[in-house]
Amino acid sequence: PALQPLELLDDIEAQLSLTPTPLSWPVGTDAQFRGVLDQRTGDFVRFTRTARGATIAPEEVVPSDRAHEEDGDLYDDAVEELGLLEAVGSSYDEDAFLAGIITPVFFGSALTNFGVRLLLDAVVDLTPAPTPKVSIDGAVRELQDPFSGFVFKVQANMDKAHRDRTAFFRVCSGRFERGMVVTHESTGRPLATKYAHTAFGTDRETLDEAYPGDIVGLVNANDVRIGDTLWDDAKVAYPTIPSFAPQHFAVARVTDTSRFKQFRNGVAQLDEEGVVQVLRDPDLGDQAPVLAAVGPMQFEVATHRLENEFGAPVELNMTNYQVARRTDAASTPELRAMQGVDVLERADGTRLALFESPYWLDRLLGDRPELVLEKLVASGS
Numbered sequence: 001p002a003l004q005p006l007e008l009l010d011d012i013e014a015q016l017s018l019t020p021t022p023l024s025w026p027v028g029t030d031a032q033f034r035g036v037l038d039q040r041t042g043d044f045v046r047f048t049r050t051a052r053g054a055t056i057a058p059e060e061v062v063p064s065d066r067a068h069e070e071d072g073d074l075y076d077d078a079v080e081e082l083g084l085l086e087a088v089g090s091s092y093d094e095d096a097f098l099a100g101i102i103t104p105v106f107f108g109s110a111l112t113n114f115g116v117r118l119l120l121d122a123v124v125d126l127t128p129a130p131t132p133k134v135s136i137d138g139a140v141r142e143l144q145d146p147f148s149g150f151v152f153k154v155q156a157n158m159d160k161a162h163r164d165r166t167a168f169f170r171v172c173s174g175r176f177e178r179g180m181v182v183t184h185e186s187t188g189r190p191l192a193t194k195y196a197h198t199a200f201g202t203d204r205e206t207l208d209e210a211y212p213g214d215i216v217g218l219v220n221a222n223d224v225r226i227g228d229t230l231w232d233d234a235k236v237a238y239p240t241i242p243s244f245a246p247q248h249f250a251v252a253r254v255t256d257t258s259r260f261k262q263f264r265n266g267v268a269q270l271d272e273e274g275v276v277q278v279l280r281d282p283d284l285g286d287q288a289p290v291l292a293a294v295g296p297m298q299f300e301v302a303t304h305r306l307e308n309e310f311g312a313p314v315e316l317n318m319t320n321y322q323v324a325r326r327t328d329a330a331s332t333p334e335l336r337a338m339q340g341v342d343v344l345e346r347a348d349g350t351r352l353a354l355f356e357s358p359y360w361l362d363r364l365l366g367d368r369p370e371l372v373l374e375k376l377v378a379s380g381s
Helices: 003-018 066-087 094-098 116-126 257-273 297-308 332-337 357-366
Strands: 019-022 024-027 033-040 046-047 059-062 101-104 149-154 165-173 183-186 189-192 198-199 203-207 215-219 227-233 248-254 277-279 290-293 314-317 323-327 343-347 351-355
Touching: 003 019, 003 101, 019 314, 033 066, 046 066, 059 066, 116 215, 149 257, 165 198, 198 227, 248 257, 248 297, 257 277, 290 297, 297 314, 323 357, 332 343, 332 351, 351 357
Parallel strands: 019 101
Antiparallel strands: 024 033, 033 046, 046 059, 149 165, 149 227, 165 215, 183 189, 183 227, 198 203, 198 215, 248 290, 248 314, 277 290, 323 351, 343 351
């Protein structure tokens, strides 16, 4: 069963250390999900289901008296919960949002196409305009400076007929023109941009130019990774994207050994895209990598894509590990000798110490401060 809305807000705050402020609130949950209360307008927007969510769900703004009569306790409970949140000061504030203190929250269902419009409208209305970006060395890249872009997403197989790979970057400064040759900061090599596209869902169009804030997809830019910087004329490098602390760990094995090559390629691609983090024992390599995730649904996505996109059916065996900490080579031998602890490596060489017991981790932090056990982003332990 799903978490109740109030429990979900508590979970978001605990995981992200951000205060969630709902801009829509569900009327009913699970199979009884009827619609949402739109905080920005005060309307109750009720949805009508369509076959498998194939089209946008018809919407109806329902007056409160009619909603009370037709939806009964579902509507009344939602109004009461929303009033409780307002009473404790959980309201949207633009300055707090831009400062990274709060995060807007929207309720809906992508599967049934409920609430998607409200989310997209809010993205248009609330997303701030582009601002100058600070580089790794502290220099400010102004919007009118020469072109620069930051890669935030990589997605493979968007076009199954061609087995492509698309790297998406946000223009941070200057003007982008399709066909221009930019520098790929992490390799120092020139990168052609002939195949530049914009994408919305499954729709894709060629993009000839873009400006700060625009999103550009480069098809088959195979050396480009998440967190990379692209630039022209004036060199710049932006801080990379941190990895969130995983809380669920599973050993992955391919069920058909003749598909091991596809399994290895698929796991590497999912790691690169950030679908899951892939951890390896240096002694075992790719035979049985550990997939690490923030939530268990990531495992469902990973197994589905491995089987359907890469032709590599897998089985996952959950481990007893509960928490991960970043460590170093000097601490590794002693940590590996402890019961209920292992040290595995990410593709970038980062070592993560995995613990079955958070209490043992807490004890080590107090008794053995010389061991390197650094928190990851959004780590609760």
